[in-house]
Amino acid sequence: MDNYIVSARKYRPDNFESVVGQDSITQTLKNSIKSNQLAQAYLFCGPRGVGKTTCARIFAKTINCSNLNDEFEACNECESCVSFNSMRSLNIHELDAASNNSVDDIRNLIDQVRIPPQIGSYSVYIIDEVHMLSSAAFNAFLKTLEEPPKHVIFILATTEKHKILPTILSRCQIFDFNRIGVEDIRDRLEFVANKENIEAEHDALHIIAQKADGAMRDALSIFDQIVSFSGKHITYESTIKNLNVLDYDVYFNVTDAFLTGNYPQALLLFDDVLKKGFEANYFISGLASHFRDLLMCKEPGTTDLLEVGNKIKQNYLEHSQKCSVSFLFKAIEIANQADLSYKTSHNKRLLIELALLNICNLEDNAITKNSEVQVEVKKQKKEVKPVEQKQEVQAKEENPSEQITEKPVKEEIIVEEEVPQKVEAKEDKKEIKEEDIEVKEKPSSYKTNSTGISGISIKELAKSSDKNIELDESGEPKVSYKHLGQDEYNDEKLNYVWTKYAESLRANTRLYSFLMAHKPEKKEENLFVVTVESQAIKNKLESDMNETLKFIKTELNNRDFMLKYIIGETEVKKEFKSDQEKLEDMIKENPEVGKLKDQLNLDFE
Ligand SMILES: [Zn+2]
The missing domain is CATH 1.20.272.10 (Zinc Finger, Delta Prime; domain 3)
Structure with a gap:
């Protein structure tokens, strides 16, 4: 490795064109050169390694070049350019404020500022990490910054713009440098690899670019590190191994x-x-x-x-x-x-x-599962108790006013014939099953338990916000709306009935507005679909499914009418939610809950 030059230095851009990922900045700088409207002080802000100092140097070189090309780039041939390129130029002064931040350092700088340049027109002072200057140094500097000699241009650079005093900010033209995009970095690495005759896998360079986190300089150092590790052939495997990145x-x-x-x-x-x-x-x-x-x-x-x-x-x-x-x-x-x-x-x-x-x-409803939790879900449904309690609590929290919670649940049942409204609930249920609307798309686990549900009431199931009502109901004993007819109805009529139903729930503002906002659309004969935005809303509407259906069927005098709620365009999957998720659903529905949670500083352990 004799004469080894680190890539970050060797491939440091030497004109605006070759600066990576800061196009708008280099363009603006070029334009100001073109129109000869140079500011006397610039502030370059942005994370480390994204090209602030590099741009400052290119800028200094360009404004001193005696023979700019048509693109307003430095010629790299004139006396000034040559001295810049060999780092001998007297027109550029760099001060690292991180290590030279005393008043004396600044005084030295101020003294130098007075001396006009020998070659070229401008003396450029780059003060890196300018936020590190002591406040005394800042003050000493301020005067010079206010009225610098004509030949002087200051370029201040900082990674922490917020630490710069307003008095300084107001005197500078400010440029915000962005982190460089992964693709840009990768392309540049590809370029460097080519130049160095190094064969590098595309994905390997991508990993390096990612690891560099927006800093070109870091990307090139990592690149060098990988090269010294794996030689002229860089593979994805060797890269992730070397960088300790997970495959x-x-x-x-x-x-x-x-x-x-x-x-x-x-x-x-x-x-x-x-x-x-x-x-x-x-x-x-x-x-x-x-x-x-x-x-x-x-x-x-x-x-x-x-x-x-x-x-x-x-x-x-x-x-x-x-x-x-x-x-x-x-x-x-x-x-x-x-x-x-x-x-x-x-x-x-x-x-x-x-x-x-x-x-x-x-995804425990994804058919082939060996998940025990799934089994447990089934069990719980049959046995009812554990589930019930938990759900009751939840339902309450979620919506204290909702009627559902008020009703004692457990003892209701299976019933075949009509009547008390519990039973009606069942009817709907069974109808859904008849229609078999959603069932086939659904995982089997929920279907299977249906027949054995004897101890569970629909209400109960309906209460649980994370149960899918139609499904849970499937297989329930059959009850029908036999007393109803099969009258025909059109969209208008349905719309009217729907609105009427919503009106009947006006007291429940939230439910009312949901219903008003989500009108049923015809899917097929007697099957209507209501598209909602979230699982939470869907759960909410579904928990009222029985009442909804009863109302509409009766109003339409059509026992075949069916309704289904779906989320957006996607298939709705039923999930077993964590407490956290349930809470999030609640917050989604009612932001007050979230505020309350924050105020009381509540959280799950
Ligand atoms: Zn030149």
Whole structure:
């Protein structure tokens, strides 16, 4: 490695054109040169490694070049340019305020400022990390900044703009540098690799670009590090190994485990990750990002937000097909929640494992599952008790005023014939089943228990906000609206009845406005669909399904009328929600709950 020059230096851009990822800034600087409207003080703000100092140097060189080209770039040939390029120019002065922040340092600088340049027209003073100047130094500097000699241009750079005094800010033209995009960095790395005759896998460079977190300088240092590690051939494997980055495959594998409810596999994969020396929170936050990326793949419009290499992107597109949007929503939430709680958790490993288990259960209606939790759900439904209590509480919290909660539940039943309104509830239920609307799309687990439900009332089931009413009801003993006819009706009539029903619930403002906002649309003969925005709203409306149907059927005098609530365009999956999620649903429905929670500083342990 003789004469080895680090890439960050060797490939430091030497004109505006080659600056990566700051196009609008370089364009503005060029324009000001073109129109000869130079400010006397500039402030370059932005994170480290994004090109602030580089741009300052290019700017200094360009405004001193005696032979600008048509693009208003420095010629790199004139005397001034040559001295700039060999770092000998006397027109540029760099002061690192982090280490030279005393009043004396500034006085020295002020003395120099008076001396006009020998070659070129401007003396450029770059003060890096200017926020580090002591306040005395700041004050000493302020006067010079106010009235600098004509030949002087100050370029102040800082990573912490908020620490700059307003008196300084107001005297500078301010440029905000952004973190450089992953793609931009990767392209630049590709360019460097080419120049160096290094063969590098696309995905490998992508990982480096990601790791650099928006800083070109860091990206190039990492690149050098990888080169010294793996030589002229950079592979994805060697890169993730060297950078101690988790392989995407780990996340893909664990997601497969989630989707099949294979929780032992998920836990083993997690254990593997820990054995490789990764921190658990690194894994869980990576998992959250992974779900986020999968979600981005669900819509053509958002796939561009995916910051991964080509091959991996393909993988993401394929995997995203296996996941439902609602699964991804929940999974992101769970992973993120675990990530947030990580710091304060006493049993960090368990915290993450619990999150993994919760995610495993998300899709527990996905037919082939070995999840025990699923079995438990079934059991609970049959036995009623445990579920009931919990749900009652929940329903209450959720909506104290709702009639449902007021009714004692348990003893109601199976009934065949009409009558007390409990029974009516059943009727609807059974009708739904008859129509078999949703059932076939639904996982079987909920169907199976239906026949054996004897001890459960519909009300009870309806109460639980996270139960899917139609399904739960399926298989209930048959009751019918025999006394009703099969009158014909049109949309107008239905609309009228629907509105009338909504009006009848006016006292319940929330329900009323939901109903007014969500009108039924005809799906097929006698089957109407109401599209709502969220599971929470759907649950709410469904909990009133029985009353709703009774009212409408009666009003229409049509016993065949059927109604179904769906969320957006997507298939609605039933999930077993965590307390946290239930709470979130509640907050969604009623923001006051959230405020209350915050005010009282409530949280789950
Ligand atoms: Zn020149």
